Amino acid sequence: MSWQITGGQILHDTLSEGALTLASGVIGTGTARHQLDARGFWILPGIVDLHGDAFERHLAPRRGMVSDLGANLGFVEGELAACGITTAWLAQFWSWEGGMRGPEFATRLAHALKATDLRLDMRMQLRLETHMIDDLKAVVDLAKETGLDYLLFNDHLPHKALESGKKPPRLNGSALKAGRSPEAHHAMMHALKARDAEVEGFVRAVMQALPDLRFGSHDDDAGLRDVWAARGVRIAEFPVSREAAVAARAQGHAVIMGAPNVLRGGSHNRGSVSAGDLVAEGLVDALASDYHYPAMIGAVFALVDRGICDLAQAWRLVSEGPAQVMGLTDRGILEAGKRGDLVILCPERRRVMGCFAAGRPVFLSGALAERLG
Structure with a gap:
């Protein structure tokens, strides 16, 4: 045709x-x-979207309501296309948090993406929790079986609460999503926290076993960015401070920020840096949809309307920029x-x-x- x-x-x-x-x-x-x-x-x-999780409502519109992932991926494809996104990484957890964030669901999604005939280029970004240390073989096997090309290291453990002996925030809700009692969920968090010293070896083992993947870190402050850079992680996704973005650039590493942050004029997390400010300083390589696919085009026009970029510069942040981050020269x-x-x-x-x-x-x-x- x-x-x-x-x-x-x-x-x-x-x-x-x-x-x-x-x-x-x-x-x-x-x-x-x-x-x-x-x-x-x-x-x-x-548009090339490096991190989007708005697909979740199509695959599981209610807790526990997960049917044919292959068929439902067609609905995700329709929404992506209506938002101008032609290449998309679906940001999927491999996490102790369970439910749609658990290893079982991640495995199902990876295989469904490989098996489903789609017109858009739809891939999976695996958001691997750094304390899933016993899952090294399962993660490596899944990556090799399904052609995974992008892995993001993530740490959602509530370290401060666990260290202080306080009840973690939103414990009951997160336990319900995971299908555990609050007591069992809290105990599991403590068991994972006790393995902090093993994280370094786990991260390096994952990277050594999967040398062809691109690796990113998430929500870095300046100190964490230095840690991840020392490990060889070359993508800083959603850094929370200007200092972290500056550090990533000094390291020669890519900076990805959320399009919703640009669209709303700042992060929804109090104290985190404004993506628009970083764009204005030339510190951003790519924007990602995060939790809202329409935000990609919305962010482009927000940058243009505010006089931060012209159209070509702003559009590059959602097309050529992210393609280059992933080495896609085509x-x-x-x-x-x-x-x-x-x-x-x-x-x-x-x-x-x-x-x-x-x-x-x-x-x-x-x-x-x-x-x-």
């Missing part, structure tokens, strides 16, 4: 009139079998020979009208769909 998209304004360094041909999955030149009139719309590179820009991933956007409504992935339509809406005749 081949398409020629004409009449729209194409984003390179600036917006300019032009036409694009999609054939054999890539951007090319010349004529095509199918024509699409994009007059009045912008044609932009497909996407992120609209150039001959690149993968045919693109978004057709109505600039007045700031709404996605069409989305193509690998040269194939995944989403068409409104006036754009009506022009197919």
Whole structure:
């Protein structure tokens, strides 16, 4: 199937009139079998989302209600395409927290992603809790079996509460999600905390066993960023301070921030750094959707409206920037020979009208769909 998209304004360094041909999955030149009139719309590179967990409501809309993950991934794909996201890492925990964050669910999701025929490029980012020390073999086996390419180290243990002997915050709710009594859940936290000294060896063993993966750390302050850098972890996701972002840049490592943080004008966590401020300083390589897929486009326009970036600079943070973080040289820009991933956007409504992935339509809406005749 081949398409020629004409009449729209194409984003390179600036917006300019032009036409694009999609054939054999890539951007090319010349004529095509199918024509699409994009007059009045912008044609932009497909969005690359390195961390999003909004898929959870499609896979388990109520606690315990998890059915056919393969079928439900189709609904996730539809939402992603409607938000202009053509490459997405689904951020999935492997955690002592249990439920949808537990190893069993992560295993199911990884295999479902591998087995399901999807038009978008959908992958899994495994958010591995640093104290899941006994699961080394299971994690490594899953990564190798399913082609995992991105692993994020995470630590959700409430260390201060456990060290002080206080009851951890939200203990009853987290125990309920895990299917444990509060007493058993609290005891398990203490048992994991007692293994702090083993974390260093566990992290290094994971990285040694999976040398081809990209590894990230999450919610770093400046001190933690130095620790993770010493371990060879080259991606700093959602650093909580300016100092941590500056440290990551000085180390030559990538900084990823949340698009919702940009959109709302600051972090929802009191005291954490504003992503918009970091973008203004040139300290951000990529934005990620975090918990809200529509925030990617919303953040782009927030940056433009506030005068922090022009459109090309802001869009790069959701396309070419994240692609480069993951070493994907075949996407992120609209150039001959690149993968045919693109978004057709109505600039007045700031709404996605069409989305193509690998040269194939995944989403068409409104006036754009009506022009197919």
